[in-house]
Amino acid sequence: MTPFALIAAGAIAIAAVVLLLFIAYMRREATRVVLETVRLYDGDDGLRVVQLSDIHIKIGGAPPEKIIRMIRDANPHVVMLTGDYIDSPSDAEPFIAWMGELVGALGGIDASRKDSGDGTVGGVSFYLCFGNHDNEAFLRAPSLRREFTRALKRMGVYVMEDRTLSFSHNGKLYAVTGFSDFYYAPHSSIQRALNGTPKGASYHIGISHNPDLAMELRGPRPDLLLLGHFHGGQIWMPFHLEYTCLRKERLCKIGIRRGLHEYGGRRIYISRGIGCVMFPFRLGSRPEITLFLLP
Numbered sequence: 001m002t003p004f005a006l007i008a009a010g011a012i013a014i015a016a017v018v019l020l021l022f023i024a025y026m027r028r029e030a031t032r033v034v035l036e037t038v039r040l041y042d043g044d045d046g047l048r049v050v051q052l053s054d055i056h057i058k059i060g061g062a063p064p065e066k067i068i069r070m071i072r073d074a075n076p077h078v079v080m081l082t083g084d085y086i087d088s089p090s091d092a093e094p095f096i097a098w099m100g101e102l103v104g105a106l107g108g109i110d111a112s113r114k115d116s117g118d119g120t121v122g123g124v125s126f127y128l129c130f131g132n133h134d135n136e137a138f139l140r141a142p143s144l145r146r147e148f149t150r151a152l153k154r155m156g157v158y159v160m161e162d163r164t165l166s167f168s169h170n171g172k173l174y175a176v177t178g179f180s181d182f183y184y185a186p187h188s189s190i191q192r193a194l195n196g197t198p199k200g201a202s203y204h205i206g207i208s209h210n211p212d213l214a215m216e217l218r219g220p221r222p223d224l225l226l227l228g229h230f231h232g233g234q235i236w237m238p239f240h241l242e243y244t245c246l247r248k249e250r251l252c253k254i255g256i257r258r259g260l261h262e263y264g265g266r267r268i269y270i271s272r273g274i275g276c277v278m279f280p281f282r283l284g285s286r287p288e289i290t291l292f293l294l295p
Contacts, residue, residue: 026235026281030061033274033287035070038260040224040267041295047169049205049292050076053228054084054273056133057095059280061287064098067274068105074291077169079106079124082228082271083131083181083209089141096151103155125167126157127176131209131229133277135184160207162193175201177222179208190216197221203294211251214268224294225268232258232272236284258285 001009050071060067071079079102085095106124130138138145149159158165160178167174175197180188190213197204206222210229217225230252233242243252256263258270272288 023281026283029286030276030280030282031063031287033062033067033070033289035074036288036290037293038269038290039293041293043295045170047078047172047174047203047292047294048074048076049078049080049294050074051080051082051207051226051269051271051290051292052274053082053209053226053271054131054231054275054277055081055095055098056087056273056275056277057085057098058087058091059277060275061280061282062274064101067289068102070289071102072105074289076106076124076291078167079126080176080205080207080226081126081128082207082226083129084133084228084273084275085131086137087133087277089137089144091137092144092148096148099152099157100155103157126155127160127165127178127207128152128157129160129178129207129209130181132181132184135181162189164194164196166198166201172202173198173200175204175222177204177206179206179213181209182213182216183210194221205294210249211256211268211270212249214256214263214266215250217264217266220265223266224292225266226271226292227268228271228273230257230270230272231277231282232270232285232288234276234282234285 052071086092103126138148152159160176161180162178164175164177166176177193177197179190179193182188182190204222206225208225208227211227213227214225230243230247235242243257256270258272260267260269269290271290272285274287274289276282
């Protein structure tokens, strides 16, 4: 073998090792879920809300048991899930099983209770809306949306598609509005979602999947809007190419891509999510569970 061939072979070997190490690092980052705390209230008697987003049950990063343990340790009063749980109809059963484990791990709620939306938080309450991947899976199996929703309701989970419910905690009335993913959900309606919002609510939380919803809302409510979808970019690229070239959404084009922001007269939070799309890799965007401390 000539000296040139030896040098070329060595360079290829080094490049292959570097690439494998880089892939291993991205795989590890996808499993290193972190608990982010957003304190919007300094008292000790406030509402503790955990947001979960973009679980993608088949392409998740962190082990499900680790996620459940972290949520339990956060000691929430309410858990809000903001879309993208499944990528295909075959993912529905594993996700429902995972949700059952989560509900059980948090002390359980009365699975026989009526989905009335009125009550006092005793155990942990769960509010859930759907994302674009969920809606795409539902389109492939026409009966899946109904079966999926029915299974969640049997656990006592509130499915929040264009509806507002309320609950009380420590003598305060809270409203929760779930907005359908208006880019993908059939018949989504912001006005229908807000119907029934109680005038006396001390705090109003909105949940949806696509952050562009923030650009469509008018008026002061909700006070806080919880969103997902962007994955925090999932894999970092220079010059924010993951947003400017790979996404069509408008909000990310103006620099609102992750974390807490003030927009349209309200606070919005865009979660980096837990799972991954296409590949179980992340770079510069660790998966997150978010704990909000609210007045």
